[in-house]
Amino acid sequence: MIQTPPPLRRVPPAVWVGGGWLTVILVRSLQRPDELRRLFRYHGNIEDAPLAVAAVVTTLVALLLTRLPVAAVAVALAGGVFSLGMDVQATPVVLFLLADLLVGYTAATRPRAVSALAAALPTAVVAAETGWRLASGYGVNFSVQAALLSTVAIAWLVGHTVHQGRAHTAAVRAQATRQAVTDERLRIARELHDVVAHHIGIIAIQAGVGSRVMDTQPAETRKALDAIESTSRETLAGLRRMLGALRQGAGEAAQLGPAPGLDELDGLVARTAAAGVRVDLRRGGEPRELPADVDLAAFRIVQEAVTNVVRHSGTRDCSVTVDYRTGELVLSVVDLGCGSESGAGSGAGSGAGIHDGFGLTGMRERVGLLGGEFSAGPRPGGGYRVAARLPLPVEVAR
Incomplete structure (x- = not known):
């Protein structure tokens, strides 16, 4: 898959669209010196005037799309209405279909209220045209009008489905993130409990023994203090290992010792024996x-x-x-x-x-x-x- 260079990704879409149309106009100007006059002075010119309308409309649409999608829909519809008087009948249809695509984009990327407003614009244009034709005595092909309205509905439904799919995916991802955080907190809580509770319990018992025999059995007191010192060092080592792992998660290098295992049961037995x-x-x-x-x-x-x-x-x-x-x-x-x-x-x-x-x-x-x-x-x-x-x-x- 070809990747767009980073500097080009920052170029607004309107620049690409406008640059493309400018290139087309320049190429055609080389073929016909009066190209610009033919583009912007429409006097029965059925070839170039619709091209100028399409160039202006699509450039404005690209400019407004990401920030004001409803305005982009309005511009596309305005271009379609403006081109109704031209001899090229495909131009208003193409611009109306462009408005449908913009409705789908708005439904996929914006809240429902905004997308509903965007869908209401082409619906209103079709309704206004139908009313005008009926009032003016022109014939109305209701099947065509119904087809135009159905394209609006389909575009909105497709975009809304995409929006719901993205929202569901985001919710699942957020739930997975929260669950991962909860699982990690529980894991840390278990480790802290197991490390601290065991050693602090041994220390408390040894301290109690030492205080009871301090005056009568100095040797036993010394033994209890040695056990307290040894157990305290082991507790600090375990806490350092856990805190080091947490810092490593924040981007810092951690000096981690090996996690304890069944090989250390003999040491556990010895510490427990010292506690009585x-x-x-x-x-x-x-x-x-x-x-x-x-x-x-x-x-x-x-x-x-x-x-x-x-x-x-x-x-x-x-x-x-x-x-x-x-x-x-x-x-x-x-x-x-x-x-x-x-x-x-x-x-x-x-x-x-x-x-x-x-x-x-x-x-x-x-x-x-x-x-x-x-x-x-x-x-x-x-x-x-x-x-x-x-x-x-x-x-x-x-």
Whole structure:
């Protein structure tokens, strides 16, 4: 497809149309020296006068089209009425059809009220001509008049259909943009919740331990402070990674570290043990490399569930199972706690208290985005269980 050079795109359409007609006139002037006189002094000259009318009308139409389309329709109709007295009968018909095209353009690019006004002009001209012929005793061919009116209606309907199609496309695009923004906000909210809630929970517990044993067990206090320092650094690193990604979206270069995955479960177990909860980590099947989104989601699900064991279950033990199966990854976090709030950590609880609902919601959303299955609730024998099944691509499953 041939692209118009940028400087030429800024040339107004009227300049192109006027330049084209000027070229035609100059060429004809070379053939006949009195061309200009024949163009603008019509005395029965059936060859050139309609050409002059067409040149003037189309140039004015091109000048008015983009800013005043209704005025462009009026100019085309005025040219058609003016040429009715000429011997070339095709000129008024051609200019009327030009007005129809302008009506279609107006209906496609302007509000309905403006396009209706544009369609009313040729309709009024046809009605006025019919009334004048009836009043003057001239014969009226109603089939011709009806055909002219039908061309106006067809042009308006086609343009209106195009306008509706564009409006629908714009609405769909705007909805898609809003949905993309909403999805991104939810993704960021989930990441912030998972990163901050886990580490801040560990810090709060360690701070409480340190304050209780500060006077009697200095060594335990020092250990708690070391855990707080280490966890704080990890939290800051996670926040820097997320903020770096947001800045990168604004056009800035970001130094991004790798997203966490199941390889970091051992570190999670160690941090949880430092907070006073022992995690029994079990791996089943043959461990293999997972897609980045599955790996991140699996780690965040386990992290959130274990965090709630620490914060809400009231138990000192929980078990985490990561099972690599054919075509799926199965996760399970179980505790025997009896805390009043649940979420992988409220044995007899109802399951409604995980971080005011955000924890369960975030885990369920992550699993849903990957097309998996998620469940969470009290166990019949006491305690709480969080389970997730994440489907794996065929190449990973093999």
